[in-house]
Amino acid sequence: MNITIQDIALAMQARFEGTAKTIDIENVSIDSRSLHNNASTLFFALSGQNHNGHNYIPALINKGVSSFVVTHVPKGMAGRANFLVVANTRTALQHFALYYRKHFNFPVIAVTGSSGKTIVKEWLNFLLSPDYNVVRNPKSYNSQIGVPLSVIGINNKHNLGIFEAGISMPNEMEYLERIILPDIGVLTNIGSAHDEGFTNRKEKIQEKLKLFTRVKLLILQKSKAVEDLIPKGIKTFTWSYGKSGDVTIKKEVDANSTLLHITHKKTFKVRIPFTDAHATENGINCLMVLLHLGYSGRVIANRLAALYPVELRLEVKEGINDCTIIDDSYNTDFQSLKIALDFLEQQKTHTQKTIILSDIFQSGFSKKQLYKRVHRLLTAHNITRVIGIGKTITEQLADFPNFYPYKNTQAFLAQFNSNAFADETILIKGARSFRFEEIVVLLEEKTHETVLEINLNAVVHNFNFYRNKIRPQTKIMVMVKAFAYGSGSYEIAKILSHHKVDYLGVAFADEGIALRNAGITTPIVVMNPEGSSFSAMIAYNLEPEIYSVRELRAFIALAQVKNLSLYPIHIKIDTGMHRLGFEEEHLDELIALLHNNNFVAVKSIFSHLSASDSPDFNDFTQQQIQLFEEFSATISKALQINPLRHILNTSGIYNFPDAQYDMVRLGIGLYGVGNNTEEMKQLQNVGTLKTVILQIKNIAAGESVGYSRKFIATQSTRTATLPIGYADGVPRAWGNGKGYVMVNNQKARIIGSICMDMLMIDITNIACKEGDSVTVFGTNPSVVAMAKTLNTIPYEILASISQRVKRVFYKE
Numbered sequence: 001m002n003i004t005i006q007d008i009a010l011a012m013q014a015r016f017e018g019t020a021k022t023i024d025i026e027n028v029s030i031d032s033r034s035l036h037n038n039a040s041t042l043f044f045a046l047s048g049q050n051h052n053g054h055n056y057i058p059a060l061i062n063k064g065v066s067s068f069v070v071t072h073v074p075k076g077m078a079g080r081a082n083f084l085v086v087a088n089t090r091t092a093l094q095h096f097a098l099y100y101r102k103h104f105n106f107p108v109i110a111v112t113g114s115s116g117k118t119i120v121k122e123w124l125n126f127l128l129s130p131d132y133n134v135v136r137n138p139k140s141y142n143s144q145i146g147v148p149l150s151v152i153g154i155n156n157k158h159n160l161g162i163f164e165a166g167i168s169m170p171n172e173m174e175y176l177e178r179i180i181l182p183d184i185g186v187l188t189n190i191g192s193a194h195d196e197g198f199t200n201r202k203e204k205i206q207e208k209l210k211l212f213t214r215v216k217l218l219i220l221q222k223s224k225a226v227e228d229l230i231p232k233g234i235k236t237f238t239w240s241y242g243k244s245g246d247v248t249i250k251k252e253v254d255a256n257s258t259l260l261h262i263t264h265k266k267t268f269k270v271r272i273p274f275t276d277a278h279a280t281e282n283g284i285n286c287l288m289v290l291l292h293l294g295y296s297g298r299v300i301a302n303r304l305a306a307l308y309p310v311e312l313r314l315e316v317k318e319g320i321n322d323c324t325i326i327d328d329s330y331n332t333d334f335q336s337l338k339i340a341l342d343f344l345e346q347q348k349t350h351t352q353k354t355i356i357l358s359d360i361f362q363s364g365f366s367k368k369q370l371y372k373r374v375h376r377l378l379t380a381h382n383i384t385r386v387i388g389i390g391k392t393i394t395e396q397l398a399d400f401p402n403f404y405p406y407k408n409t410q411a412f413l414a415q416f417n418s419n420a421f422a423d424e425t426i427l428i429k430g431a432r433s434f435r436f437e438e439i440v441v442l443l444e445e446k447t448h449e450t451v452l453e454i455n456l457n458a459v460v461h462n463f464n465f466y467r468n469k470i471r472p473q474t475k476i477m478v479m480v481k482a483f484a485y486g487s488g489s490y491e492i493a494k495i496l497s498h499h500k501v502d503y504l505g506v507a508f509a510d511e512g513i514a515l516r517n518a519g520i521t522t523p524i525v526v527m528n529p530e531g532s533s534f535s536a537m538i539a540y541n542l543e544p545e546i547y548s549v550r551e552l553r554a555f556i557a558l559a560q561v562k563n564l565s566l567y568p569i570h571i572k573i574d575t576g577m578h579r580l581g582f583e584e585e586h587l588d589e590l591i592a593l594l595h596n597n598n599f600v601a602v603k604s605i606f607s608h609l610s611a612s613d614s615p616d617f618n619d620f621t622q623q624q625i626q627l628f629e630e631f632s633a634t635i636s637k638a639l640q641i642n643p644l645r646h647i648l649n650t651s652g653i654y655n656f657p658d659a660q661y662d663m664v665r666l667g668i669g670l671y672g673v674g675n676n677t678e679e680m681k682q683l684q685n686v687g688t689l690k691t692v693i694l695q696i697k698n699i700a701a702g703e704s705v706g707y708s709r710k711f712i713a714t715q716s717t718r719t720a721t722l723p724i725g726y727a728d729g730v731p732r733a734w735g736n737g738k739g740y741v742m743v744n745n746q747k748a749r750i751i752g753s754i755c756m757d758m759l760m761i762d763i764t765n766i767a768c769k770e771g772d773s774v775t776v777f778g779t780n781p782s783v784v785a786m787a788k789t790l791n792t793i794p795y796e797i798l799a800s801i802s803q804r805v806k807r808v809f810y811k812e
């Protein structure tokens with residue numbers, strides 16, 4: 001769409017500095033790493049605490065971007081591009097979206113609520129796309145920035161919008177309402193998510209309802225508490241399991257599905273292929289929209305019967321022949337393709353990049369336009385090989401270099417040759433109807449069904465949580481020792497280096513070498529280096545912690561032999577932990593050795609707190625900090641140096657922010673474990689250990705389960721056996737009735753002793769079948785709760801998860 005620069009300037013009340021009269025904007029970007037068709041990109045230089053978009057402008061101009069929204073024109077850039085100068089670039093993005101939105105006039109459905117937003121939006125898209133050209137938020141882009149970006153995705157072929165909006169604080173919804181401008185509202189539900197941002201539940205409901213101030217109709221489950229807060233004059237369309245709603249529903253749940261008896265004028269039946277209460281609620285909310293739009297009971301029943309689990313996440317898995325697989329096999333649309341390619345870009349493991357891509361649906365563009373854009377996008381992301389599956393893509397992308405066409409998934413599977421894939425990253429991205437999960441099965445390295453799922457969004461969330469607790473100039477070292485507390489060090493290190501962490505900390509040299517081999521270039525400190533590994537450390541550019549005179553002498557001797565110059569080292573001081581480090585009596589010798597020594601350079605001086613998590617020992621901690629202050633000053637003064645100083649671990653960051661010095665060392669908090677409930681509430685769970693039900697048995701009263709007959713049934717009992725045991729890292733003490741796992745959202749007690757590779761649970765009152773997924777820990781039970789019951793610490797449980805448990809990383 002062609003918009004004049006004057007119009008844009010006017011819309012966001014910007015001052016224009018530049019030469020262009022009109023710019024043809026096809027693309028709005030806020031991420032300097034993610035760009036394509038640069039000439040028609042409008043780049044918003046957003047600034048956060050940790051980054052400043054203005055810094056990337058010179059590089060972006062060199063890449064051909066010519067239009068920027070800024071708070072000031074960076075030095076030396078005047079005259080080299082078009083600048084729209086505003087007071088706040090984030091607000092300007094919202095103003096631009098608002099202005100852009102007004103060019104379109106078709107019905108828009110807005111969805112909000114505490115949970116289920118994304119699922120309802122995706123399902124509505126699935127249910128309505130046979131009849132409409134739908135535009136919606138990609139993935140769950142529902143924030144103050146995600147919504148404007150989603151709305152800017154509208155084009156003139158679209159004739160229905162479905163947008164979700166999420167808020168975490170008061171006063172956010174008003175903006176989103178103006179940008180989305182909805183006609184029909186859906187309130188999914190009100191739960192406890194984001195309670196901490198609001199003074200009470202009522203305030204949160206009122207804030208959510210602001211999305212619906214101008215809707216013609218609001219769909220929700222009957223609730224007096226909510227309805228009392230809905231502004232007068234807004235028409236509602238409610239449902240209930242009882243008699244009170246406009247639509248009344250009776251449900252019958254069986255093993256695999258839920259049958260709904262719907263009464264609205266007439267009565268009809270709908271079967272949805274889910275059993276849990278949340279999925280049913282989400283399905284009903286969608287059904288309400290269809291009813292309102294005038295669909296017949298028969299069409300509604302047909303379409304709802306085909307609902308599917310929404311998989312929005314990108315999963316990283318180990319593939320055959322040393323490949324890395326990025327599995328995004330459940331949807332394709334242009335926006336989510338862009339997101340997946342950006343994610344692929346972060347996977348620096350391989351230089352070869354293959355994408356297996358199906359036809360793309362519902363873009364709103366003509367085929368030609370769409371694939372022209374896809375072509376550019378793939379080129380911009382340096383994709384080395386494209387395997388196109390589907391009738392349209394094989395025609396439209398035929399001129400892409402290194403293009404392999406297949407008319408359908410069956411044809412690809414029939415000709416599949418595993419040797420055609422080696423040492424590369426493979427992005428698998430297909431619309432649901434293409435069933436690319438069958439391709440994933442062939443390319444994935446096979447292991448048993450137990451996996452530790454790592455939520456990379458949660459890692460980033462937790463990182464930013466602690467980032468925001470410290471001063472912007474304070475650096476962060478993230479501890480990725482012990483396989484990143486069990487979470488898998490490469491992926492954690494990769495995502496962190498993408499988010500510009502300053503340092504990584506490992507325990508041993510080989511951990512650091514593995515990170516270097518995986519392409520990590522961030523500085524790495526080795527915390528317990530051994531003399532035998534010094535040479536390897538130097539070869540891989542790893543920086544040693546130096547904790548004793550003996551070690552320092554040895555390292556300097558080697559540095560001398562290798563003729564190193566100012567090799568970075570980190571001096572560890574013992575202020576009371578009494579594990580490793582220099583004590584006061586060693587300082588003179590330390591200083592003497594370093595004086596006028598140009599083989600090494602003291603990059604940092606640090607110490608470790610022994611009880612920063614415990615208020616009982618505050619005096620002791622303060623004393624440690626005091627000693628650190630003195631010793632580090634003595635060394636710096638004597639050597640006339642100004643190294644980084646750091647002493648805080650996770651609980652230190654939380655409890656002693658005044659002692660953050662120049663850097664902090666974040667460990668357990670990144671993985672979602674804080675040291676009190678307040679802190680925990682603001683962190684997100686990172687790891688979820690999952691397995692499946694292998695076999696189900698019915699035993700009679702008096703029969704026993706497991707070794708040493710530790711469990712004797714007092715009544716007839718249904719049990720399930722899971723292929724996970726203490727060798728995988730489930731503590732043996734968690735068995736014999738102490739612990740539980742979650743089966744279909746219900747607690748199932750572990751009965752009998754946990755075996756090496758298996759354990760048994762009681763499922764007498766739980767609807768489930770063989771093959772069903774089981775959560776061993778994650779949000780519930782949490783490792784924190786487990787550790788408490790078992791009299792240990794979460795660190796031990798996390799770090800004990802066996803390497804034989806496959807790690808699957810995902811990003812939402």
Ligand SMILES: *Cc1c(COP(=O)(O)O)cnc(C)c1O
Nearest residue numbers: 479608649650651665666667668
């Ligand atoms: C492990 C470790 C940390 C991180 O501690 P957390 O309590 O996990 O935050 C920091 N510094 C050193 C020296 C460590 O060994």
